[in-house]
Amino acid sequence: MSALSRKSVRWGESILERAFFLCAFLSVITTAVVIFILIRETLIFFESVSVTEFLFGTRWTPLLEPKSYGILPLVAGTALIVIGVAVLALPIGVACAVFLSEYASARTRSIIKPTLEVLAGIPTVVYGFFALTFVTPLIRTFIPDTQVFNAASAAIVVGIMVLPMVASLCDDALRAVPQALRHGAYSLGATSFEVTTRVVVPAGLSGIFAAFVLAVSRAIGETMAVTLAAGATPNLTLNPLESIQTMTAYIVQVSLGDTPAGSLTYQTLFAVATLLFAATLILNIFGTWIMKRFREVYE
């Protein structure tokens, strides 16, 4: 190869490398643009509404007179869903993970895991449909005063939705516990229950906690199921049988209507989304950090 052509090959190579770098850099640009847009519109929003009123106000009625911009009812609605998810998905997810990692044969695993993955792959709007047409009527046959739109139904389906993620992350955490620890406990005469609850689960606890944090983050950001099943009533309540509104459901409600850009209502979208973005981002970073920081390292 002559010196010239080798040089031109290298020249082409460096162009390619730069093009590839741009593709990877696009993700950084995306994040920057998201943060820029959210912060810019939120700052404009705070010119009309004080930060204190927004964060600590107990009435959220931006679409009705008299208008009021206290986000607490939306936060309470979101919290109800999160509590429901924590009560449901966490214990069930851990039990599934214990079954998969401690009891199931390789064959059973190879059937159960993909089945749970199917559950994870179902679009969220389908869960919304399921909540409204199956879970809500079911709740209402047992507790007739339940409202048609209620937090409980939405929380149940969001719990089902995040279950595969919780189960899979916990399963990873439990399987990372070395066999020697189990063998040690068994050889001292422990039963499988004692090995699981006193050795394996404590050893995998950081992974389980991380799964929990990531599940909460998913539940906060979940949109379609809560929009369809939980209602559109910003309601400062902790009663799961009442109609509520989450932060995400509010964003959908506004964008379904015709809201002119630049209006205060349009800016509420960004204010709510900023809070949502910040909450999920912090939880995600926290969850990944726990997973990395507290991972027990056994040689």
Next chain:
Amino acid sequence: MQPVKDLTTSHRLRQRQAKATFFKYFCIAVTASAVMILGILLYQIISDGYRWVDWQFMTSYPSRFPEKAGILSAFVGTLWLVSLTALLAIPTGVLAAIYLEEYAPKNRWTQFIEVNIANLAGVPSIVFGILGLALFVRFMGLNRSVIAGAMTMSLLILPVIIIAAKEAIRAIPNSLRQAAFALGATRWQVVSAHVLPAAMPGILTGIILALSRAIGETAPLIMIGALTYVAFLPESPMDEFTALPIQIFNWTARPQETFHELAAGGIIVLLGVLLVMNALAVYIRYRGSKS
């Protein structure tokens, strides 16, 4: 002499063993009920909607009259959306993964990009919708067009594609690269002729799963204002559109029972499409693992 106490019949031990057995069956029961939920969900949807899924349903526009309503515009809209999203997201995602795995120096800057991608993957889809609304629909003036939807979806699934492609590329043994380098191949020749073909099954699987996600996503499309009533088919990327999940959402949100059945019909079609795509992914993974 005192006889040795038989440990296997000791009350305490039996209690502990009973607890262990109970716990084992408890875990089995919980897992079984999780799987059962999937069964109930599918049964519920199929029994609600199967009567509506026919040729007329596939070839009609949405209508106020349930018996005349169909998903033609939604189905074609979804096809447009997924094709454009694939066109935008696949090359960008795969090239980004190639850069990060094959070219990027191992320094803080690269690490920053990787952490950033991982965090983007966890951002709620509705926030991407807000981004699409502010950037593509309003700022770039693309209105409620298919291309605005596809660009929003592309940003949403890019992290998924990048992460999957990176894993597939990382799984390729280094000896393959070194052998090609030793014969004088340039980095691009190594990547294009050796690494990419070997990593292709894994990359394709990731792409298909990411596109399945794009097909099912609803919230970002609602944010950018994909119309719920569209009685025409998009003819160019600049046309307005609707999509299957949007149509399902619209029907589910109505109070009448009949529209819920239509929604179930739409869900059957949607899940059918996803099933075909997932089967394809499993098949590719299986073929890849054999060779």
